[in-house]
Amino acid sequence: MTPFxxxxxxxxxxxxxxxxxxxxxxAIKAGRPNAYRAVGSILNKNPWPVTIPCHRVVKRGDDLGGxxxxxxxxxxxxIREREIKEFLTARLVI
DNA sequence: ATATAGCGGATCA
DNA sequence: TGATCCGCTATAT
Numbered sequence: 001m002t003p004f005x006x007x008x009x010x011x012x013x014x015x016x017x018x019x020x021x022x023x024x025x026x027a028i029k030a031g032r033p034n035a036y037r038a039v040g041s042i043l044n045k046n047p048w049p050v051t052i053p054c055h056r057v058v059k060r061g062d063d064l065g066g067x068x069x070x071x072x073x074x075x076x077x078x079i080r081e082r083e084i085k086e087f088l089t090a091r092l093v094i
Numbered sequence: 095a096t097a098t099a100g101c102g103g104a105t106c107a
Numbered sequence: 108t109g110a111t112c113c114g115c116t117a118t119a120t
Contacts, residue, residue, distance in 0.1 A: 002116075023102050027115090038115035040101045045117065059102060066101030074101085 004030055005042045015056045018085035020078065022060045044068065
């Protein structure tokens with residue numbers, strides 16, 4: 001566990017539900033704009049596969065990139081997160 | 095210490 | 108779109 005990895009995990013876990021960021025974005029936030037490849041490397045072998053929302057980190061644009069459990073699951077997860085976000089956002093009116 | 099792989103990204107044809 | 112290089116970390120040898 002390197003300091004860079006720690007930063008990556010922290011940053012990734014701050015990404016809001018239903019939103020996505022690019023690997024490059026994370027790399028920049030982690031202080032290594034050119035280490036975007038490393039971000040994937042780290043996320044791939046992350047110690048907390050479910051706790052860390054690595055599915056919110058995408059390649060770029062509409063390209064999801066890769067995912068341990070398959071890109072399809074990644075896409076589904078993102079869709080579900082968008083749904084649950086609406087659910088959580090809904091106001092409860094008396 | 096060196097080599098290789100990996101959930102990326104940019105460039106070139 | 109496909110081929111190719113770049114750059115960084117983790118892991119294997």
